[in-house]
Amino acid sequence: MTGSDATPSFRLAYVPGVTPTKWVRIWNERLPDIPLTLVGVTAGEAFAALRAGEADAGFVRLPVDGADLSAIPLYTETTVVVVPKDHVVAAVEEVTAEDLADEIVLHPLDDVLGWETPPGKPAFERPATTADAVELVAAGIGVLVVPQSLARLHHRKDLTYRTVTDAPASRVALSWPEEKTTDMVEDFIGIVRGRTVNSSRGRQGAQPQPKQDRKAAPAKKTAGKPRTPGKPAAKSGGKPNARGGAPTPKRGKPRRGR
Incomplete structure (x- = not known):
């Protein structure tokens, strides 16, 4: 092929x-x-x-x-710290990097946050992957700071996470x-x-759309204003006769002879 x-x-x-x-x-x-x-x-x-x-x-x-x-x-993304559910951090809504100063913070080799200096105390050895680091958190070895999507991806029933307000973001x-x-x-x-x-x-x-003619069609002219029902027709120079017929033309005064 x-x-x-x-x-x-x-x-x-x-x-x-x-x-x-x-x-x-x-x-x-x-x-x-x-x-x-x-x-x-x-x-x-x-x-x-x-x-x-x-x-x-x-x-x-x-x-x-x-x-x-x-x-x-x-x-x-929001950055969070992953901890066991019974960890002291789980009792608050958010923490700072300084709040983790006394914790062993795991720093996996596939870290995506680009820390200049990770918070907390370093582990004896860096985990190979984030998944490995999550397993160590579950074992009580330390805590892990990651983007929230990775915390959700590696969710475990015995772990939870809290926002770290001043950590680098991905x-x-x-x-x-x-x-x-x-x-x-x-x-x-x-x-x-x-x-x-x-x-x-x-x-x-890329398909062009047909243009619509914006000019409105001219309105048709009517012969005159419609008559309001029940209203008598306009006067044409005389009074209508008693029988409803045509108006009787006015008679002018007789002229005097000269």
Whole structure:
């Protein structure tokens, strides 16, 4: 099968914590003949996957590590600390990094917050992944600070999380290779940005709409004002006779002879 005969498809990468369900649903509604394939990648693998052509576009965590990739920032996540349900932190709504000073704060190798100096006390060894760190929290080894989406992704019944008000935040963006901004990439950008199917900037909205004539049709002139029911007709120079017939013309005064 040649490249021209291949069925077109769109490959969308996404990092853990991102839920692309809404955008995939809109794609399937607007472009049902072009299948969309999801490609799960780690935050550290996302940019390499885009450069290698393993995906046409992807949901990544900023910052983008090169000028060859374009990106549209979408949203910033809340940062939370994951703790056991019986931990003292679970008794409050939110904490600061200083409140964690006496805690062992786990710092996994796939951390996405980019701490300059993580809060709390370092663990003896850094966990390989966030999933491993969550298991250590459940075992009472320490606590973990992550974006809220990752806390939900690795949810356990024996754990909970609270907002950390002054921690670094993770930003999610849509990214793709700048030199490969294809029509399908443009279509997906339009979906993510909330453009309607008839948007003039979207490829699918290129169908011109017929213009309607704004000039109203001239109103037909009537012969005269309609007569109000029960109202006598206008006088035509005489009084109506007693029998309801035509008005009797006025008689002028006789002229005197000269």
